[in-house]
Each structure stands twice: as structure tokens, then as C-alpha cells.
Amino acid sequence: MSTTELFESAEVPTIDTSGTLGRSPWQLAWARLRRDRVALVCGAFIVLLGLVAAFAGPLSKLIGWSPTQQDRINGLTPDGLPAPPSVHHLLGTDNLGRDVLVRVIYGTRVSLAVGVAAAVAAVLIGVIVGLIAGYFGPAVDAIVSRLMDVVLSFPFLLFAIALVSVVGPSELVEIGVIAFFSWAAVGRIVRGQTLSIREKEYIEAARSLGASDRRIMFVDVLPNLVAPVLVYTTLLIPVSIVFEATLSYLGVGIIPPTPSWGNMISDAQDVYQQAWWFLLFPGIALIATTLAFNLLGDSVRDALDPRTERLFAK
Amino acid sequence: MIEDTPQPPAGTRPADDDLVRATGVVKYFPIRRGIIFKHEIGQVRAVDGVDLTVRRGETLGLVGETGCGKSTLARCLTRLYPLTAGQVVFDGTDISTLNRGQLRPFRRDVQMIFQDPYGSLNPRRRVGSIIGDPFAIHGVADGAERKRKVQELMELVGLNPEHYNRFPADFSGGQRQRIGVARALALRPKLIVCDEPVSALDVSIQAQIINLLESLQDDFGLTYVFIAHDLSVVEHVSDRVGVMYLGRLVELAEVDELYRHPHHPYTVALLSAAGTPDPNKARKRERILLTGDVPSPIDPPSGCRFHPRCPKARDRCSVDDPVLMPGTDRRPGAEPTGDGHVTACHYPVLPGEVLAGRT
Numbered sequence: 215m216s217t218t219e220l221f222e223s224a225e226v227p228t229i230d231t232s233g234t235l236g237r238s239p240w241q242l243a244w245a246r247l248r249r250d251r252v253a254l255v256c257g258a259f260i261v262l263l264g265l266v267a268a269f270a271g272p273l274s275k276l277i278g279w280s281p282t283q284q285d286r287i288n289g290l291t292p293d294g295l296p297a298p299p300s301v302h303h304l305l306g307t308d309n310l311g312r313d314v315l316v317r318v319i320y321g322t323r324v325s326l327a328v329g330v331a332a333a334v335a336a337v338l339i340g341v342i343v344g345l346i347a348g349y350f351g352p353a354v355d356a357i358v359s360r361l362m363d364v365v366l367s368f369p370f371l372l373f374a375i376a377l378v379s380v381v382g383p384s385e386l387v388e389i390g391v392i393a394f395f396s397w398a399a400v401g402r403i404v405r406g407q408t409l410s411i412r413e414k415e416y417i418e419a420a421r422s423l424g425a426s427d428r429r430i431m432f433v434d435v436l437p438n439l440v441a442p443v444l445v446y447t448t449l450l451i452p453v454s455i456v457f458e459a460t461l462s463y464l465g466v467g468i469i470p471p472t473p474s475w476g477n478m479i480s481d482a483q484d485v486y487q488q489a490w491w492f493l494l495f496p497g498i499a500l501i502a503t504t505l506a507f508n509l510l511g512d513s514v515r516d517a518l519d520p521r522t523e524r525l526f527a528k
Numbered sequence: 529m530i531e532d533t534p535q536p537p538a539g540t541r542p543a544d545d546d547l548v549r550a551t552g553v554v555k556y557f558p559i560r561r562g563i564i565f566k567h568e569i570g571q572v573r574a575v576d577g578v579d580l581t582v583r584r585g586e587t588l589g590l591v592g593e594t595g596c597g598k599s600t601l602a603r604c605l606t607r608l609y610p611l612t613a614g615q616v617v618f619d620g621t622d623i624s625t626l627n628r629g630q631l632r633p634f635r636r637d638v639q640m641i642f643q644d645p646y647g648s649l650n651p652r653r654r655v656g657s658i659i660g661d662p663f664a665i666h667g668v669a670d671g672a673e674r675k676r677k678v679q680e681l682m683e684l685v686g687l688n689p690e691h692y693n694r695f696p697a698d699f700s701g702g703q704r705q706r707i708g709v710a711r712a713l714a715l716r717p718k719l720i721v722c723d724e725p726v727s728a729l730d731v732s733i734q735a736q737i738i739n740l741l742e743s744l745q746d747d748f749g750l751t752y753v754f755i756a757h758d759l760s761v762v763e764h765v766s767d768r769v770g771v772m773y774l775g776r777l778v779e780l781a782e783v784d785e786l787y788r789h790p791h792h793p794y795t796v797a798l799l800s801a802a803g804t805p806d807p808n809k810a811r812k813r814e815r816i817l818l819t820g821d822v823p824s825p826i827d828p829p830s831g832c833r834f835h836p837r838c839p840k841a842r843d844r845c846s847v848d849d850p851v852l853m854p855g856t857d858r859r860p861g862a863e864p865t866g867d868g869h870v871t872a873c874h875y876p877v878l879p880g881e882v883l884a885g886r887t
């Protein structure tokens with residue numbers, strides 16, 4: 215067999231790329247995410263939480279109690295302790311005879327609203343500051359990076375308690391406090407990524423075309439940051455929810471009688487030996503929500519960057 | 529501004545013929561140490577005093593070893609870097625001290641094609657958007673008109689216009705380089721600086737890209753500065769070729785003249801090291817092995833920078849820094865040759881001369 219024949223007979227391996235051609239990295243990531251069962255379950259749970267939070271009012275009407283309404287008949291045991299789960303109150307009552315189920319539902323609203331808003335605010339600040347630090351060279355970087363170091367080295371709980379006791383607690387202050395202590399971590403990640411992206415040849419190409427700094431930052435650098443930022447956001451939301459619960463638990467977050475998981479747990483700790491349901495259900499809500507966001511965050515990371523090794527193979 | 533630039537000697541081409549005139553271009557990169565308080569501990573002399581003109585419509589090749597300053601010089605000519613010293617005049621305008629805003633109109637006339645077809649295209653953006661970048665940045669065309677223009681460009685460089693919405697990852701290396709060419713061509717520039725445009729490609733693809741560049745040059749009257757370390761590629765595309773060594777231009781001549789009668793010992797060595805497709809010729813050819821490595825551009829040798837490795841070096845070479853001079857006759861009062869072949873060497877290689885150190 216001559217060489218030419220060999221070449222002619224050799225089969226050319228064809229790779230079927232029709233499934234991926236022209237699809238954006240986002241579309242591919244979305245396709246991978248949809249195949250991930252853990253992500254689907256967690257995503258469904260989070261959507262459910264969102265619906266519960268959005269329809270907290272109608273839900274409480276359906277159950278028959280408002281979050282601050284005290285049941286004067288079945289709300290407390292004759293000893294004055296919270297009533298256990300019963301037909302009147304599916305998840306029992308709290309120390310003031312209020313329905314735990316309705317309060318957990320309203321707590322979802324606070325947790326999601328504060329957690330998501332704080333995380334989004336922190337990411338916005340972090341991305342902008344990180345982009346500036348990474349893009350504009352060593353002098354700006356030195357100043358901004360030191361600023362981030364200062365923020366990260368704050369004793370945040372102490373500072374949060376002090377701040378709230380000065381300006382007074384409110385949801386907005388709580389969001390501000392959580393965002394203030396979270397943006398620097400995002401800023402660092404974005405700065406690091408920007409530093410490596412800005413040395414890429416396509417940035418030089420944009421510069422040689424006469425693109426402005428703003429255009430390069432938002433058109434060329436930012437799309438390459440979306441993946442890590444998206445992952446970090448999904449992981450920052452549960453952190454913010456726990457942060458919110460912590461502040462409320464300490465009495466510097468959501469002010470009673472508005473229910474939040476944190477202040478419910480705080481109220482429950484005096485009577486948990488007699489009324490386990492009062493501590494258990496807000497606790498489960500907090501843990502399940504945090505877990506769902508964390509697992510979803512991991513799945514999002516896997517979907518966006520299939521090359522990274524999974525810690526536990528599925 | 530034009531008055532400041534040295535005029536070419538009387539009796540040569542009119543000054544108008546020069547698209548780019550670079551005089552004494554110097555680019556040093558500082559080396560800094562320290563964490564918070566940085567201090568300069570030295571400089572990399574990437575380009576150290578280069579005079580160069582690029583004529584309208586020609587292809588000027590630049591060759592030299594890795595690290596000789598070719599790419600830095602290219603980025604100085606396109607003002608992607610600020611100059612440490614020297615002057616660059618483009619199309620009659622001194623651009624050496626313009627700031628970024630002032631450079632914007634100039635950016636339309638000068639484009640670059642980069643070496644790495646993988647690195648020079650943003651992986652997160654669609655090809656149509658990448659090729660449309662020049663239109664967007666300079667506010668030339670919007671919406672449907674931009675799309676039409678981009679698809680015209682894609683067709684022009686041999687890409688399927690229907691692939692407008694694909695991502696760089698969907699294309700092969702050669703196709704990506706075509707995308708880079710389309711982007712460079714978008715605003716119909718006067719000058720395209722090609723920084724090793726084919727070095728990263730398969731040999732079979734190299735020819736396609738080079739042929740594309742040549743046909744575009746004919747169609748649009750482009751001027752190229754073509755950087756490569758592959759001597760045969762440069763020989764094929766260039767009208768004139770400049771040889772660089774350690775931040776200096778050491779020889780410049782018409783392409784045939786340079787390849788047939790190299791004057792600088794470094795050029796002779798470089799040409800002798802180039803591959804030949806004919807094995808019979810390859811066996812017969814004399815290779816000159818240079819001893820030692822390229823010296824550090826942080827602390828370049830005194831006098832002629834090539835003298836520590838030069839087989840012809842004499843005492844004078846380590847003291848006296850040679851400048852570019854025409855011909856090979858270095859005696860005072862020698863007749864200047866008119867062919868534009870200049871060499872920075874005290875003892876140029878004469879025709880038929882055999883350099884020591886061959887194998």
C-alpha cells in the first residue's frame with residue numbers, strides 16, 4: 215500500500231460540534247446546569263421560597279393568623295408556655311401565643327429580601343471597586359487594595375452592633391451593614407481577575423482600536439468576570455441570610471414584632487426545653503435555605519467552569 | 529511639526545512618500561522592586577535608538593531573534609507604548625507625544641494584527657461584535673448597517689458571513705486569524721502592523737493568511753510593517769527588510785539585496801541558520817554558529833552590541849558604536865551607494881567573504 219493510499223484510506227475523525235456551535239458560554243452553562251439534579255432540586259426549593267415570601271399575606275390569611283396576632287384561646291398552655299403543634303397551630307405557637315408557621319413564612323420574606331439585597335449591593339460595589347483597582351495600574355491598586363484590607367480587618371460584628379445602636383435598627387441599615395462588610399471580598403476576587411485579563415492580547419487589540427478605558431472595562435473585561443461574580447453572588451446570598459439572622463438574633467436587625475428567623479430563634483432560646491417547635495422550625499428554615507443556596511452556588515460554578523475538579527464526584 | 533524631522537538626503541524620494549518616519553525611537557522598561565514603595569533598580573532597553581521609515585504601499589519586514597525588540601518597536605510605531613525618547617511621524621503628523629484622546633483619530637489609520645489568534649479575540653464575545661468593534665468605537669456605523677459591513681468584511685477575508693453569531697472558540701486558528709484581519713481592515717487603515725501574524729499557525733495555513741494579506745494590500749493600497757522570525761516568510765512578503773539585534777536596527781535593505789548580499793555579520797549568521805527546503809542545498813550550505821547567548825538588554829555590551837558574538841569583531845567594535853551607513857566601504861570619502869542598503873557595522877562582510885566560525 216503506497217503512502218497516498220494510506221492517506222486516502224485513513225478515516226478522518228469527525229467531531230460533532232453542531233450542538234455547541236454558535237451557542238454562547240452562557241447557553242452551554244445553562245444546558246449543563248439543567249442536567250444537574252442537585253441544582254434542579256435546590257433551584258426549585260429557592261423558587262418555592264420566593265413564592266412563599268411573595269405570597270406571605272394570602273398564605274397567612276389561608277392559615278387564619280396574622281404574624282403578630284396572639285391566639286387568646288389556644289395560643290398558650292394553662293402554664294403560660296407556647297402551645298405544641300395542633301390542629302389550631304400546625305407548627306405550634308411562640309411565647310406570646312402567635313402562630314409559628316405564619317411567622318416562619320413572614321421570616322422568609324425578611325431573610326430573602328435582606329439577604330439578596332445585601333448580596334447584590336455588595337457585588338455591585340465590589341465589582342466596580344475591584345475593576346478600578348485591577349484596571350488602572352499599580353498606584354490606584356495600592357490605594358484601593360489597602361482600603362479593602364482595612365474593611366476586611368474590621369471586627370464586623372462589634373462594628374455592626376455599635377453602628378445600629380447609634381443610627382437605630384431598620385431593614386435598610388441592616389442591608390447597608392451586611393453589604394459594607396461583604397463587598398471587599400468580592401472586590402478582591404474581581405481585582406485579581408481583572409489583573410490577569412488586562413494583560414490579554416484582546417485588551418491590547420481594543421486599545422489599538424482606540425477604545426476608551428470605560429469601554430474596555432465594561433465591554434471587554436466585565437463579560438469575562440461574570441462567571442466568577444455569579445458564583446460568588448450565589449454563595450454570598452446564604453452568607454448574608456445568616457448574617458441577617460445573626461444581627462436579628464442579637465437584637466440589632468429586624469425589630470420585633472416583625473418576625474425574622476433570627477429574632478424567633480432568639481425568643482425561643484428561653485423556652486426551648488419546653489417548646490422545641492419554637493426553636494426547631496425557624497432553625498430548619500434557616501439551615502435549609504442556606505444549604506440550598508450553597509449547593510446551587512456549587513452547581514453554578516461547575517456549570518460555568520467544567521474544568522474544575524469536583525470535590526465529590528457524582 | 530514636520531520641520532523638526534530630519535529630511536531625507538536631497539535627490540532621493542520625496543518626503544511625501546514616507547508614511548511613517550521614526551527617528552531615534554527609544555523604549556526602556558523600568559524594573560521595579562519593593563512592595564509598597566517601589567524603586568527603580570534598572571531598565572530593560574527594549575528599543576534603543578531606531579531610525580526607520582516606512583514607505584507608502586510597501587511591506588517592510590522586521591526580523592531578529594526573540595527579544596530583539598521587534599514587537600516593542602511595532603508598539604512604539606503604533607503608539608501603544610509611550611516613547612522613552614525619539615519621534616514618530618505618521619502621515620505628516622508627529623504622534624510621539626500625543627495623549628490617548630489625541631491619538632483617537634490616528635487609531636483609525638493604523639491597525640494591528642496580533643500573533644496569537646487565540647489571545648487576541650475576546651472569548652466571551654461573538655465574532656460579529658468583535659469585528660464590529662472598530663465601527664462601534666469610532667461611531668462609524670450602527671445596527672443593521674454595522675451588521676452588513678461586518679458581514680461584508682467576513683466575506684472579504686474568506687469567512688462565512690452566516691457565522692456572525694458564533695464565538696471565537698467555534699473557529700480554527702487560521703479562521704481566527706482571518707477574524708483578526710477583518711477587524712484590522714474594518715476602518716480601511718493606511719497602515720497595518722502585523723506582529724508575527726502567522727507564527728502561531730500551521731505551515732499550510734500560513735500560506736493562506738499571507739496570500740490573503742497580499743491580495744488585500746493590492747485591493748486597498750495598504751502599507752504593512754511585517755514582523756516575523758521566519759526568514760522565508762519575510763522574504764516572501766517584504767519589499768524591504770530590517771534586521772534587528774538587541775534593540776537596534778543593524779541592517780536595512782531591499783529584500784533581494786539583503787538576502788543575496790548581507791553586509792552585517794549578524795545578518796549573515798541569521799540567514800545561514802534559516803532552513804532550506806532542498807536537502808541537497810541544505811547539506812552544502814555553510815552555517816555560522818554564533819557563540820554565546822543574546823546579551824541581556826538590561827546591560828547591553830558597549831560599542832557594537834553584537835561584538836561579543838561577532839566572528840569579525842576587533843578592538844574598535846567594543847568601544848565605538850556603529851551607526852547605519854550605506855554600502856560596505858567605510859573609508860572616509862567613499863562614494864555613497866544609492867540602493868538604500870544600510871548597515872551598522874565597522875567591518876561589513878564583503879561579497880564572497882567567508883566568516884569564521886562556520887561548521
